[in-house]
Amino acid sequence: MAKRDHAEVCAEVCTHPEILEKVAPEMPDEERLYDLAELFKVFGDTTRIRILYVLFESEMCVCDIAALLNMTQSAISHQLRILKQARLVRSRLDDDHVRTVIGQGMEHIEEKHGRKRA
Amino acid sequence: MAKRDHAEVCAEVCTHPEILEKVAPEMPDEERLYDLAELFKVFGDTTRIRILYVLFESEMCVCDIAALLNMTQSAISHQLRILKQARLVRSRLDDDHVRTVIGQGMEHIEEKHGRKRA
DNA sequence: AAAACATATGAACATCTGTTCATGTGTTAG
DNA sequence: CTAACACATGAACAGATGTTCATATGTTTT
Numbered sequence: 001m002a003k004r005d006h007a008e009v010c011a012e013v014c015t016h017p018e019i020l021e022k023v024a025p026e027m028p029d030e031e032r033l034y035d036l037a038e039l040f041k042v043f044g045d046t047t048r049i050r051i052l053y054v055l056f057e058s059e060m061c062v063c064d065i066a067a068l069l070n071m072t073q074s075a076i077s078h079q080l081r082i083l084k085q086a087r088l089v090r091s092r093l094d095d096d097h098v099r100t101v102i103g104q105g106m107e108h109i110e111e112k113h114g115r116k117r118a
Numbered sequence: 119m120a121k122r123d124h125a126e127v128c129a130e131v132c133t134h135p136e137i138l139e140k141v142a143p144e145m146p147d148e149e150r151l152y153d154l155a156e157l158f159k160v161f162g163d164t165t166r167i168r169i170l171y172v173l174f175e176s177e178m179c180v181c182d183i184a185a186l187l188n189m190t191q192s193a194i195s196h197q198l199r200i201l202k203q204a205r206l207v208r209s210r211l212d213d214d215h216v217r218t219v220i221g222q223g224m225e226h227i228e229e230k231h232g233r234k235r236a
Numbered sequence: 237a238a239a240a241c242a243t244a245t246g247a248a249c250a251t252c253t254g255t256t257c258a259t260g261t262g263t264t265a266g
Numbered sequence: 267c268t269a270a271c272a273c274a275t276g277a278a279c280a281g282a283t284g285t286t287c288a289t290a291t292g293t294t295t296t
Contacts, residue, residue, distance in 0.1 A: 014182075015182050019176055023178070024186060027172065027175075027186075028171065028224075032227070033167050036227060037163055037164040039223050040158050042162075043158035044155055044158040044159030045155055046155040049151050054141050054145065057140070057141040060134070062243060063133055064132075064133050067133045068138055068142060072287090073244095074243095074244085074285080074287080077243060078244085079284080080243090081244080081245090097226040098226075101219065102154070105154050105158055106154055108215040109150070111215070163253085165255095179273090180272070190257090192274085194273095195275080198273090199274080237296105238295100239294100239295085239296080240295075240296095242294095243293095245288100245289085245290070245291090246288095246289090247287090251285100252281105252282080252284095253280100253281085255280090257277090258275100259275085260276095261272105262272085263270105263271080263273100265269085265270080266267100266269080
């Protein structure tokens with residue numbers, strides 16, 4: 001009995017209603033947050049990041065990308081589809097936000113790890 | 119035989135050495151790209167994005183977050199650990215890069231979908 | 237038209253990821 | 267000290283994700 005209460009306490013008792021009431025209305029709607037997570041999910045894979053980086057440098061055919069990344073043509077094709085669906089890549093790279101977002105991310109990890117090289 | 123050749127062609131034949139030689143040296147090192155993907159992976163989950171957004175608004179206890187997001191305390195705790203490991207959250211929110219990166223991402227999806235509301 | 241080239245795709249599979257459940261740990265109040 | 271509170275964590279499981287393999291679908295060349 002004491003144990004069961006214990007389990008329930010934190011989930012139901014320890015909330016501060018003022019905070020909830022203040023914060024809840026400020027949250028973006030669920031759809032927006034979902035889309036945002038989806039976007040970052042696309043960036044969250046080494047293969048796709050590498051693809052974006054090679055496309056920063058030059059437009060090139062799928063086979064060249066595959067050769068550069070030392071992966072199969074099929075794998076690249078699958079990943080390119082995901083990048084296109086997210087509108088990050090069209091025929092070539094799509095827009096500047098891609099560079100900006102990735103750039104900001106890179107700055108973050110640079111700062112944290114205190115490395116050199118831009 | 120013709121079929122086997124077909125399968126091999128694209129992976130080995132259709133590369134343009136000039137491009138490979140030009141682009142390859144420009145690529146950041148693998149470790150860096152890996153870390154970058156890891157960072158975005160952290161942003162690439164709705165629960166974690168929502169946690170970051172509530173923490174934008176106010177410092178609060180785990181149980182409040184759980185109540186706000188309508189999830190268990192355990193789930194939040196697990197996700198908070200990931201955010202802390204990525205140094206995005208300390209006791210409260212960590213730094214401005216977090217806001218900047220997320221803001222850029224949001225701008226991207228806004229632009230694409232042509233929605234209103236900042 | 238046939239062959240070569242370039243890319244796309246579906247199924248299968250192994251791995252990774254997020255949540256839940258149960259419980260552990262540390263801290264504060266009585 | 268004991269109970270209440272706040273948070274952390276490990277195992278288990280279901281669902282998602284990335285790669286491979288085999289093959290399909292365009293598109294040029296010849």
